[in-house]
Amino acid sequence: MKKYSKETQVGLFVLVGFLAIAYMSIKLGNVHLLSDDHYTIKAMFNDVTGLKVNAPVQMYGVDMGFVDGIALDQNSGMSVVTLKIRKDVKLTDDTIASVKTSGLIGDKYIKISKGGGDPLKPGAILRDTESSIDLEELISKYVFGGV
Numbered sequence: 001m002k003k004y005s006k007e008t009q010v011g012l013f014v015l016v017g018f019l020a021i022a023y024m025s026i027k028l029g030n031v032h033l034l035s036d037d038h039y040t041i042k043a044m045f046n047d048v049t050g051l052k053v054n055a056p057v058q059m060y061g062v063d064m065g066f067v068d069g070i071a072l073d074q075n076s077g078m079s080v081v082t083l084k085i086r087k088d089v090k091l092t093d094d095t096i097a098s099v100k101t102s103g104l105i106g107d108k109y110i111k112i113s114k115g116g117g118d119p120l121k122p123g124a125i126l127r128d129t130e131s132s133i134d135l136e137e138l139i140s141k142y143v144f145g146g147v
Contacts, residue, residue: 038084039122047131059112091120099132
């Protein structure tokens with residue numbers, strides 16, 4: 001009887017360990033399961049160098065969403081960034097999306113500057129954007145006399 005109870009305890013311990021590993025993997029990996037509390041908009045950029053999927057989307061310094069995907073529109077030659085925005089955040093049609101750098105390491109994020117126009121519908125495309133600043137290009141221009 002004692003052997004059976006120890007095996008059960010070990011089995012429960014292993015099961016709890018697997019559940020803890022799965023939970024931490026989802027939380028630390030920024031996996032968004034069943035995230036129906038977001039709506040999708042797209043933004044067109046000339047350059048999104050360094051921007052990654054799951055990068056934060058911020059307005060007034062507060063996280064309000066994340067980057068869901070980055071693709072290339074070959075017809076226009078621009079990058080199309082798919083943004084997931086929380087449903088409680090209402091954007092307008094004159095909203096400006098900018099690729100900004102956070103800190104010295106250079107993590108990129110999307111900064112949203114809200115305007116005062118008409119409400120933006122989910123699935124809309126933002127065309128008022130500011131691309132990222134390529135620091136390597138600026139340094140090379142300075143070093144080789146292009147500035």
